Amino acid sequence: MADFDDLDDTGRRDFLLKxxxxxxxxxxxxxxxPFVASMNPSADLLAKANTEVNLSxxxxxxxxxxxWQGKPVFILRRTEQQIKAMTANNGxxxxxxxxxRVKQPEWLVVIGVCTHMGCxxxxxxxxxxCHCHGSLYDDSGRVLRGPAPKNLEVPPYRFIAAxxxxxxxx
Amino acid sequence: xxxxxxxxxxxxxxxxxxxxxxxxxxxxPRNLSYWWNFGFLAGFVLMLQVATGLFLAMHxxxxxxxxxDSIQHIMRDVNYGWLLRYMHSTGxxxxxxxxxxxxxxxxxxxxxxxxxxxxxxxxxGLLLLLMATAFMGYLLPWGQMSFWGATVIxxxxxxxxxxxxxVVVWLRGDYAVGDDTLTRFxxxxxxxxxxxxxxxxxxxxxxxxxxxxNPSGIDLADKDNIPFHPYYTIKDFYGLGxxxxxxxxxxxxxxxxxxEPANNIPANPMxxxxxxxxxxxxxxxxxxxxxxxxxxxxxVAMGLSVMIFAFMPFLDRSRIPGGAHYRPVFRLLFYIFxxxxxxxxxxxxxxxTSQTIAIGQVAxxxxxxxxxxxxxxxxxxxxxxFKRGLPPKIxxxxxxxxxxxxxxxxx
Amino acid sequence: MNKMIVFFALFACGFPAxxxxxxxxxxxxxxxxLAVERGVDAFMNACHGCHGLKYVHYRDLAxxxxxxxxxxxxxxxxxxxxxxxxxxSDEAALQSFGIVPPDLSMIIRAREGGAGYVYSYLIGYYQTxxxxxxxxxxxxxxxxxxxxxxxxxxxxxRSDLQGKAHDIVSFLAWAADPHEAERKTLGYYVIAYxxxxxxxxxxxxxxxxxxxxx
Numbered sequence: 001m002a003d004f005d006d007l008d009d010t011g012r013r014d015f016l017l018k019x020x021x022x023x024x025x026x027x028x029x030x031x032x033x034p035f036v037a038s039m040n041p042s043a044d045l046l047a048k049a050n051t052e053v054n055l056s057x058x059x060x061x062x063x064x065x066x067x068w069q070g071k072p073v074f075i076l077r078r079t080e081q082q083i084k085a086m087t088a089n090n091g092x093x094x095x096x097x098x099x100x101r102v103k104q105p106e107w108l109v110v111i112g113v114c115t116h117m118g119c120x121x122x123x124x125x126x127x128x129x130c131h132c133h134g135s136l137y138d139d140s141g142r143v144l145r146g147p148a149p150k151n152l153e154v155p156p157y158r159f160i161a162a163x164x165x166x167x168x169x170x
Numbered sequence: 171x172x173x174x175x176x177x178x179x180x181x182x183x184x185x186x187x188x189x190x191x192x193x194x195x196x197x198x199p200r201n202l203s204y205w206w207n208f209g210f211l212a213g214f215v216l217m218l219q220v221a222t223g224l225f226l227a228m229h230x231x232x233x234x235x236x237x238x239d240s241i242q243h244i245m246r247d248v249n250y251g252w253l254l255r256y257m258h259s260t261g262x263x264x265x266x267x268x269x270x271x272x273x274x275x276x277x278x279x280x281x282x283x284x285x286x287x288x289x290x291x292x293x294x295g296l297l298l299l300l301m302a303t304a305f306m307g308y309l310l311p312w313g314q315m316s317f318w319g320a321t322v323i324x325x326x327x328x329x330x331x332x333x334x335x336x337v338v339v340w341l342r343g344d345y346a347v348g349d350d351t352l353t354r355f356x357x358x359x360x361x362x363x364x365x366x367x368x369x370x371x372x373x374x375x376x377x378x379x380x381x382x383x384n385p386s387g388i389d390l391a392d393k394d395n396i397p398f399h400p401y402y403t404i405k406d407f408y409g410l411g412x413x414x415x416x417x418x419x420x421x422x423x424x425x426x427x428x429x430e431p432a433n434n435i436p437a438n439p440m441x442x443x444x445x446x447x448x449x450x451x452x453x454x455x456x457x458x459x460x461x462x463x464x465x466x467x468x469x470v471a472m473g474l475s476v477m478i479f480a481f482m483p484f485l486d487r488s489r490i491p492g493g494a495h496y497r498p499v500f501r502l503l504f505y506i507f508x509x510x511x512x513x514x515x516x517x518x519x520x521x522x523t524s525q526t527i528a529i530g531q532v533a534x535x536x537x538x539x540x541x542x543x544x545x546x547x548x549x550x551x552x553x554x555x556f557k558r559g560l561p562p563k564i565x566x567x568x569x570x571x572x573x574x575x576x577x578x579x580x581x
Numbered sequence: 582m583n584k585m586i587v588f589f590a591l592f593a594c595g596f597p598a599x600x601x602x603x604x605x606x607x608x609x610x611x612x613x614x615l616a617v618e619r620g621v622d623a624f625m626n627a628c629h630g631c632h633g634l635k636y637v638h639y640r641d642l643a644x645x646x647x648x649x650x651x652x653x654x655x656x657x658x659x660x661x662x663x664x665x666x667x668x669x670s671d672e673a674a675l676q677s678f679g680i681v682p683p684d685l686s687m688i689i690r691a692r693e694g695g696a697g698y699v700y701s702y703l704i705g706y707y708q709t710x711x712x713x714x715x716x717x718x719x720x721x722x723x724x725x726x727x728x729x730x731x732x733x734x735x736x737x738x739r740s741d742l743q744g745k746a747h748d749i750v751s752f753l754a755w756a757a758d759p760h761e762a763e764r765k766t767l768g769y770y771v772i773a774y775x776x777x778x779x780x781x782x783x784x785x786x787x788x789x790x791x792x793x794x795x
Contacts, residue, residue: 411779422768
């Protein structure tokens, strides 16, 4: 059988082979991109990344729970009393100023997922109680007691009107 | 370091020896033309379809109420979903184009003759698997053509003797094509390509046993074989480059040329489209089906038209190897056959009129005639060619083949 | 069931026979942002009352490049994320027209002749002798002359309405294939790359095979 190996190499052939290999490799790598990209969230899901919420129906002291990116978000309209109580101190286990957690003192917007193991806490009178392992949060979403390692997370949001917020972009 | 790993594997697994023996060092005739590229291309398209199909399946919903919408979701919202979809739909057509050319090469050069009959028959099996896969895949978009095409073709199983009606209902999972049909076709469409991969492995094992035929028809001497790598690896890759240019031209600039307008309308069991037409690769067989006025006759004719290829090793009674290369009459028959298939394709596409039906019937008769006269024509042509004189190498090969046969019958 | 299918098939077969010998206008699709924007405008005026596009969302118009305020004026109370559904319900449409006006998301793709056909159809309305309107391209249509082109005798008015139809069809062409521009751009790059790669592969092939002594 005529063998290929016992023939002489030239520099030109080597270079051509190298260039071709590199170009092929680049193409093969680039070809993977659409496949990988297709697994990322599609355009309709990215659109739902932002949720517009109308605040006009919420009375002082009442809470609205909305879905944002598949998670519950608590929107609490705090009374004068509640605002006073929350600004009077910095909370329990992980001190944080209430003013750092709100854009307008009347409105608290927090992700309604317990930072311990992910259960949804219940609004019971003042603050929230998580019935899974007993964590207690105040009306600013700060941990007062229990195994929760962090205060309730504040999602990115902004006011797009006096009575409307857009959750998803700050 | 890599060498040590390979040595470790080689102790436990025939990795290097397999690659050397079956891939890189594998002896291949030095005179293979570009018509021999198409097997490799078919394998490539198979991998392409599996890859695009897999990623499409991550977004597709095989439910009658969601299927069409999920395709729209893929086309509009999924990142590069439109590209995956067009690659898959174009890929199906590319697959058949490559396979038909591959089959034509085999017919022309007589590569179905002994000892390559099993290669031809595994290929026949592969063709059937491919046709089934394509047919089921076409239902998945749940457009008007999907639905009505599936309705018409599943209806044909009514031709089964005695239990025809039950078979149709059993196939569909319902009295009419519906959600049950769609879901099972999706399950099967996902499965079949892996059966195809298995059958391809069998096909390749058969190939490596009998080795490639070549355009001259004569078995080459050992010195006229060359290692598969680098000669045919690079030739296959070059051919792949040319193929990909054509393929991606269609994908990016003419993707709608293989997509029926009516399939952009959601399936409606209450309204049949003006014109039910299968994809181009089924047209000749569809024409044969419609040529026979009797329903059972039509189904039998269509089935026979696909299966008759299997008989080629027996129908061709010539002792001269190389197919059409040394046989002018066989070559003429081949070209007539190709032309006839194109005519049948046209007949299958247009709305049936009395003219086109007549043409279709003549073309169907010619189709079956080219096969059925082959035993007589091949023998007669042999006589003529031997009288006229053949190249000495061919005569030597024929003589040695006769010797082999005599020896085997004596044993 | 089979009788009904046969009836519809024969009924549908009759269409080509009944269409007039009026030719389809060749249509140059313009899917630029401006043309599509004008098209949506005209669509919202003339077509949105009865026709919807369930697969096109208002946010798709935004990602295409149309100004968000313009879109807000079109969508009114509907959210940015919602689909462009028609203002009429299916039941009410059935009552008024006897048929539900088809969804237009894919209409350009779903008709033989594509954009040329839809455009010719829109401007193909004419006044019949008994005061009603007919259409050269789809005589049995139940759709009224939405652009009122059949009564446009003044060439300037006619030309203006044809322009509107042109824009609407351009919008619909974009709606049926929103990724067309991206597809073609990527296509140029891919084909250019493949040509380069194939030339390289060809040269390597020649090089490899040249070493084979004949």
